[in-house]
Amino acid sequence: MKDGPDIAQIAALIGDPARANMLTALMSGKALTAGELAREAGISPQTASSHLKKLLDGGLLRVKGQGRHKYYGLSGEDVAHTLENLMGLAAGHGHLRTRTGPNDLEMREARVCYNHLAGSRGVQLFTSMRTRGFLDVSDDLVSLTETGARFCTDFGIDLDDLNKSRAPLCRPCLDWSERETHLAGKLGRAMLSRMEELGWLSRKPGSRIIQFSRSGSAKFSEQFGT
Template sequence: MKEGPPIAQIAALIGDPARANMLGALMSGKALTATELANEAQITRQTASTHLKKLTEGQLLVQRHQGRHRYYALANEEVALTLAGLMGLADLTGQSRTRTGPKDEALRTARACYNHLAGEKGVWLYESLCKQGHLDHKDGTLYLTDNGRAFALTFGIDVDKLENKSSALCRECLDWSARRSHLAGTLGRAFLTRFEEIGWVHRAPKSRAIIFTPRGNREFANHFPL
C-alpha cells in the first residue's frame, strides 16, 4: 500500500483531542508549562508529557527553558496559521463547539491569534489598511506600500527592523469566526504589541480575548477608518 502524503502525519498529530486542546491553548501566543497544558486538555501530567513529546518531535512545538522551568510554545507562525485555518474549517462545516456567553462574544470581537490581532477587530484593521492604500497585493502576495511604511512609522512601528526578521512582514490569515482575512506576519504582531504599549487594549486573564478600552475603541476607529 502506498504511504499517504506528509499531511497525514501532521493531521494525526493534530487530530488527537487532547493534543488539539493543547495546541489551541497555545494559540494565545503564550508559552505554557506541561502542567498548564495538562489542565487545558483535562488529562494527567504523565499523559500530557507523552503528547508533548510527540508534538515536539513532530516540530509543531518547541521547548523554552527558564531556570528550572520548561515551557512549550508553537514552533512558528506556519503552525499557527495552519491551526487557524483548521479552526475556520471546523466552524464552516459545523464541527466546532457551540459558543455562547459573553466570554465567547469577546473572543469573536477581538482575540490573540498566536501573536497578532484576530476577530472582528483584526478583520477591521486589515480591511482599513487595504482601503487606505497601506496594504496591497501583487502577484497574489500581500505587501506594505510606501504609504503604509510611512503610516507604520508615524504609529511607532520600525518597519526596517521588522524586515530583518526571518518571518514574513505581511501575511493574510483567514479568521475562523469572521471568515475573512486579518493581518498576520511581523507587521500584524507589531500592531498588536503597539496597541498594548499605548494602552488601547489589554489581554483578558486565562483567555485569548483582547479587550479594547473605551479610549482604545475611539482611537482605533479614528486611526483605522472603514
C-alpha cells in the first residue's frame, strides 16, 4: 500500500450518481434539507439519509440544525472548487447531460459557483481584471496587484475585512462551460456580493442561474468589457 492521501475514497463518494446530484445542487451555496436533496437526486428520503451520512462522514458536507430542520451544505470552498473542476473534465470529454433548453444557455452565461460568479460573465470579469493589470497570474497562482486593490476599494469592497480571514484572497477556478478561468476565493465572493448590492444581478429562485438586469448588464459590460 502506498503512502499519501487516498483519493479513491473521495472519488467513490462523488462518483455515485445520486450523491453527485446532491453535491451539484449545493453548488449554489444555499443549504438544503434532506428532503430537498432527495428530490434533487430523484431518490427516497430514506435512501437520501444514507447518502448524506456517507458524505458527512467523508468530510464533503456540513450540517446545521435550525428548529426541527437540518440544513446541509458543502463543507468548504475546496469541495466546490473540486466539483467545478470535475464538471470541466466531464464537459471536456463529452460527458454532458442530454437535457438542454433555455436554462442551459442561462447557466452557461452566468451562474453561482458555490459563492462566486461563473459562466461566460465570470470568465469576462477575470479576463478584464487580468488584462487591466488588476490581477497577477503566474503558474496557476492569482494575486491582487496594488492597482487591483485600488480598483476593488473604489468598487466598494473592504479588503481589510477580507484579509481578516486566512482563506485565499484570489483563487483561479476552471469554468466547466467556458473551459477558461473565472475568479474564486474571498475576492470572487466579494465581487459577486457587491454586484448584488448594486442591483446589477439577482439569483434565480431554486437555481444556480444568475440573471442580470438590463441596466446591470450594461454596467457590467462597461466596467468589465474586454
